[in-house]
Amino acid sequence: MSLPSTALPPGPSEPVAIQTLRWLTRPIPFMEANRRRFGTRYTTRMLGQAPFVSLADPADVKELFAEPPDVLHPGEGGSVLKPVMGRYSVLVLDEDAHLEQRKLMLPAFHGEKMAALTGLLEEVAERAVAGWPRDEEIALHPHLQAVTLEVILRAVFGLDEGSRLDEMRTVFTEYLEVGTHPMVLMERDLGPGSPWRRFTRVRTRARGLLVTQIRERRTAGEDDRDDILQMLLAARHDDGTPMSDEEITDELMTLLVAGHETTASSLSFACNDLVRNPDVLARLREAVDAGEDEYLDATITEALRRRPVLSISQPRLVVKPIEIGGWRYEPGVALTAAIYLIHHDPEIYPEPYRFQPERWLGVRPGTFTWLPFGGGRRRCLGASFAQLEMRVVLQALLRQTTLSGPRTPERTARRHITVTPERGARVTLRARARERELAAA
Numbered sequence: 001m002s003l004p005s006t007a008l009p010p011g012p013s014e015p016v017a018i019q020t021l022r023w024l025t026r027p028i029p030f031m032e033a034n035r036r037r038f039g040t041r042y043t044t045r046m047l048g049q050a051p052f053v054s055l056a057d058p059a060d061v062k063e064l065f066a067e068p069p070d071v072l073h074p075g076e077g078g079s080v081l082k083p084v085m086g087r088y089s090v091l092v093l094d095e096d097a098h099l100e101q102r103k104l105m106l107p108a109f110h111g112e113k114m115a116a117l118t119g120l121l122e123e124v125a126e127r128a129v130a131g132w133p134r135d136e137e138i139a140l141h142p143h144l145q146a147v148t149l150e151v152i153l154r155a156v157f158g159l160d161e162g163s164r165l166d167e168m169r170t171v172f173t174e175y176l177e178v179g180t181h182p183m184v185l186m187e188r189d190l191g192p193g194s195p196w197r198r199f200t201r202v203r204t205r206a207r208g209l210l211v212t213q214i215r216e217r218r219t220a221g222e223d224d225r226d227d228i229l230q231m232l233l234a235a236r237h238d239d240g241t242p243m244s245d246e247e248i249t250d251e252l253m254t255l256l257v258a259g260h261e262t263t264a265s266s267l268s269f270a271c272n273d274l275v276r277n278p279d280v281l282a283r284l285r286e287a288v289d290a291g292e293d294e295y296l297d298a299t300i301t302e303a304l305r306r307r308p309v310l311s312i313s314q315p316r317l318v319v320k321p322i323e324i325g326g327w328r329y330e331p332g333v334a335l336t337a338a339i340y341l342i343h344h345d346p347e348i349y350p351e352p353y354r355f356q357p358e359r360w361l362g363v364r365p366g367t368f369t370w371l372p373f374g375g376g377r378r379r380c381l382g383a384s385f386a387q388l389e390m391r392v393v394l395q396a397l398l399r400q401t402t403l404s405g406p407r408t409p410e411r412t413a414r415r416h417i418t419v420t421p422e423r424g425a426r427v428t429l430r431a432r433a434r435e436r437e438l439a440a441a
């Protein structure tokens with residue numbers, strides 16, 4: 001197909017402000033409405049941003065993920081996160097600089113490293129679940145956020161229990177809260193008392209604590225630890241030099257921001273879908289009791305399909321003209337994989353809105369049809385870590401409690417960078433021992 005170079009796939013003609021508002025407030029209905037009207041390839045326009053083309057055809061996504069690094073710049077597309085993560089963050093870099101950081105970080109997430117972390121994650125999860133309220137309806141999301149933060153502090157930053165862990169928990173909770181404020185992401189300093197000022201204060205403290213942790217570990221030279229910090233300390237650039245304090249700090253910040261909210265929200269949706277599907281819940285409990293992983297893994301795969309907490313991949317900014325699916329895109333346009341839409345395409349997933357782990361029994365997720373972690377050379381570095389964490393938290397929850405909750409689905413709400421269940425995943429937990437007592441009485 002030969003097209004004028006300025007033509008972009010069709011999309012909504014509403015004013016930019018309206019499109020921005022719809023995207024910010026109700027992203028999923030906005031995406032679905034666009035697919036209904038324009039098909040699997042459409043252009044939207046957001047305030048202050050490049051025209052945005054969403055690709056919801058796996059064939060287009062395959063081409064998108066295969067494009068060379070000097071043609072598409074996802075790092076530039078995600079540059080709003082630079083103040084929060086730092087200039088060396090793997091998420092905000094492109095081309096050689098991106099590859100260099102990614103190569104330094106990859107070994108930390110290899111299978112055997114994840115296996116070595118399992119015991120620690122189980123310990124954190126079992127202890128956290130034991131402390132959650134019983135016999136009253138609660139929003140699970142804040143508790144899941146606390147457990148995913150604890151996992152990062154212990155398994156990524158490598159903190160042992162003690163006063164430093166307690167201090168870091170407080171500081172990083174504040175950092176995460178203020179760091180994703182829209183005024184911070186826009187780098188707007190509105191004077192004393194403003195979110196930006198509060199952010200820069202807490203950032204100095206948070207980074208200072210991390211640098212102390214890094215330096216102490218460098219001096220101690222402990223190499224028998226399994227945490228991610230230890231792997232970063234051991235990593236070497238191609239010229240043999242270690243990563244600097246600033247590089248490690250930036251990457252630890254990146255892992256915190258990329259790995260905390262995403263995993264907590266995914267678990268929240270999984271729990272919300274489980275209480276709404278008692279048959280699945282019962283089968284899952286049996287599998288967990290029997291120590292069988294297949295149904296548990298299928299449940300996690302399905303939860304990540306049905307509720308991808310990042311509904312699009314990181315936007316890739318076009319820096320050299322490219323052609324994808326017969327359309328030519330010029331520099332200045334951003335392209336993204338419409339993860340949510342692909343996961344809800346009835347041609348790919350029959351009855352796509354049903355939560356049905358059975359669809360994954362004996363089936364491997366497709367590289368371009370199951371995309372909760374994006375893909376290509378920018379695929380989520382923490383994908384195995386996140387799935388392991390989901391597994392141990394769900395196991396702890398099912399071993400210790402029975403879950404029940406409202407059957408009505410919670411609407412999807414935007415929360416910082418992810419989407420979450422609007423009411424925080426309402427559930428009632430009952431101790432399983434108590435449940436057995438009641439049944440026997």
Ligand code: HEM
Nearest residue numbers: 091258259262263266313314373374375378380381382386
């Ligand atoms: C269920 C939880 C998670 C989900 C759904 C998720 C999803 C994603 C997605 C969609 C991307 C962008 C990929 C692309 O645009 O192609 C990404 C990137 C990334 N994620 Fe995750 N993530 C999760 C958990 C984690 C965890 C636990 C960590 C680390 C501990 C992590 C670290 C990263 C990093 C470092 C990147 C940037 C990779 C790069 O640009 O090279 N994520 N994640």
